[in-house]
Amino acid sequence: MTIAYASLETHFAQQNALSGALSMLHWDAAVMMPESSAPVRGEHLAALSQAIHENINDPRVGDWLDAAESDAASLDAWQQANLHEMRRKWQHATSVDVKLVREQALATSESEAFWRGARRNNDFKSFAPYLKRVVALVREEAAAKASALNLLPYDALMDGYDSGTRMAEVDALFARLNAELPVLREKAMAFQAENLVVKPIAGHYPQENQHKASEIFMRALGFTGRLDISVHPFCGGVPGDVRITTRYNEADFVVAMQGVLHETGHALYEQNLPAKWRSQPVGDARGMSVHESQSLFVEMQLCRSREFLRYAAPILAESFGQTDDDLSPENLYRLGIRVKPDFIRVNADEVTYPSHVILRYELEKDLISGKLEVEDLPEAWNAKMQEKLGITPPSDALGVLQDIHWPGGSFGYFPTYTLGAMIAAQWAQALKAQLPAWGEQVEKGDFSAIVGWLKTNVHEKASSASRQELLKQATGEPLNADIYLKHLHDRYLSA
């Protein structure tokens, strides 16, 4: 091992620990902090971001990278992968100059703040100039990263969230879904209109009891960290101190339960990353699409199955005592698979969700390339909504204004949701083939073999392999849209 490589490990450990501190403060801000403390917290976050920025921009880092790469043969496979991830992180961080980073921080913070009011007042027009500024700066960022990373501009943005994800692959996968999903949706709705009798949830489910049941499920799945409450559920903290949140609606326990299961999927990934590499870039989760594959595997593949609901139903019935609702496994299953197009992405079901994502993917590619301008967004949004989901939003509040991603400057993130759903289906297919007893185990609440499979094939590999390699090693093939479509056919076109 060269001195240069050793210096990089020390340097990136400091980078990692400062980022970890930042993550804990974000958790506190969302879960514990009094609202009136936002300004002083802003100062802490800015100071930490500056320290992180100064650390990665230390002029010695580039020299160390060159020196370590010239002697990479002296490193083992994980060290080599680590060096590769260091270079990638460094390229992303140093390709955009400080002035642009500051302008972006300011523009997105203003735009986010203005967006909240604009969504409430259904006022795209007054919001447009703020978004225009954000898009202009993201275009600059994309151009700078494209040149540093030798990628197309939108690919460079996606790469920031999801290493190695490129339009060349995503376009082809999404084209399959674009063609098949509208047909599947119509068939599923027709089938459900004939066959799906559901007794709706209509009781009172005290928060405390929901919390208790949620804890039973997440502990059974193997998550050992905290569960708290926040306005927007998330998985936060750091490997070594992973924390998830949810919110409770006392009229409907299903939302919180599905949310906790989703975040537990994220949490298990973070929790099971290799402790040995925790301080290094190669020890990070592989990227947002693989991360989402973990949450959606747990939420959609595992916990919406009849097997899981046979295990869960008695726990729910006991948690809520006697209720008039039908908390039978079969009714819970049917509650989870109802298909109906909705204007709002976060309310979408499993069949229609990808169309929401593809709509945004197509629009943001055009926004970044300059084919589309901000003022033309509402019209383009509504046309695509009609084309993909057969509905037209009655207002921009229910259309283009619904998500925080664009006001917040996140472009290139949306595709990871649907890539994650597809990857989750592929893990599930392979896992079921390799663990034929999975169904019986799930019914008994024994998730050790299943989570063990994820641990071995995904969690413990961290960033030592690409997303494409992880899939190949565990499932024998690259990401395959057929597997996802088969999963949807099986679940939605038969009883």
Place this chain on the structure above:
Amino acid sequence: MTIAYASLETHFAQQNALSGALSMLHWDAAVMMPESSAPVRGEHLAALSQAIHENINDPRVGDWLDAAESDAASLDAWQQANLHEMRRKWQHATSVDVKLVREQALATSESEAFWRGARRNNDFKSFAPYLKRVVALVREEAAAKASALNLLPYDALMDGYDSGTRMAEVDALFARLNAELPVLREKAMAFQAENLVVKPIAGHYPQENQHKASEIFMRALGFTGRLDISVHPFCGGVPGDVRITTRYNEADFVVAMQGVLHETGHALYEQNLPAKWRSQPVGDARGMSVHESQSLFVEMQLCRSREFLRYAAPILAESFGQTDDDLSPENLYRLGIRVKPDFIRVNADEVTYPSHVILRYELEKDLISGKLEVEDLPEAWNAKMQEKLGITPPSDALGVLQDIHWPGGSFGYFPTYTLGAMIAAQWAQALKAQLPAWGEQVEKGDFSAIVGWLKTNVHEKASSASRQELLKQATGEPLNADIYLKHLHDRYLSA
């Protein structure tokens, strides 16, 4: 304003924000963090400490200080005071080299860990080598700071906790107490044996009800931040997000109540520091003795008064419902003033507490100067305990092993407890003279004028004046032991 001074303000704002982040993570570690996350939190704290250290050791800081001081006439009074505090902080931080800081961190962390077991097993002998190492390193630190700050070694240590506090002053004040307190204690105990009939607390006080009552009191006093639970109660967070903690004993509500009132005193100080100067050294609290004067003013001067207990008694009675205890104001008053020597400092009453502190002050001066060695500590401790409090600990666990301060490397801190108690009495005397209606207001639960007096005379002045100047401005005289002794005479030698 010079460019050098402006650069210093920017630089110290970063220093302050990083320290604030550190403070929030300490709060989380004590209140929220799962125990198993201690190792990863250790990484975050170490990384932040390193970033803070690098920031203050930036070679430009010394040059800026020189340049700004040479043109100090262009600064206003607060800026000049700020510059003075910057120099002092910089001297403390840069006088000790990194190697010593690292050795101290390692030695105190080992020594603290070993001390827990040694106290449990009453085993001073095995612990002595760890403490010897800590003392050797503190002697080095004291010598380095003495030379940089041009102070005596022990004064240099005290100055790190309490700017401007010197043995010359403390020796004289403590000599008065040393002479008077044993007499006062004997008289008070004799008086109480004749006159003090107390009905002890013996009910069950659910944690939830104690929490509710505590919140009523702290809100009435004006504290607006969080109240949580931790093993060791403390006031944490940062100005702008002050948070206090307590712990509850369901068999005795008095401990938690007194604890919350004490921490509320600290919290009001932090909360009321001038927002305008929050990011700068001059905006910090004045030092540990003034800080303790705020907690002890609220706990001892204000809330152990009959007037406060007339306000508090009905709130307690309502919080706990019907109980068999005597929750009358007079019984609560008597519960709070019982005098009895105890081996353990944190259990000590108001009359005997200073003797505990003076004992430690005398011993640690001798440890630092080299007059006393670690192996001779238990004998010296027990002799002084007999001399000052008339009791001899039956074991080192109840003697020299009781406090975490020395295992943790804190030498020069103890005197601030008793200086704080004396300063609190002096605030109280001045305040009562200037606000003749204070007693009626307290009985009504109206603390606005009293806390307003503290805000004007102490909180809002932050570090713009020395402790000595604060006292002179608000009370017309320097710290005066007579005022404290008069307070004790009045409370403990009459009914």
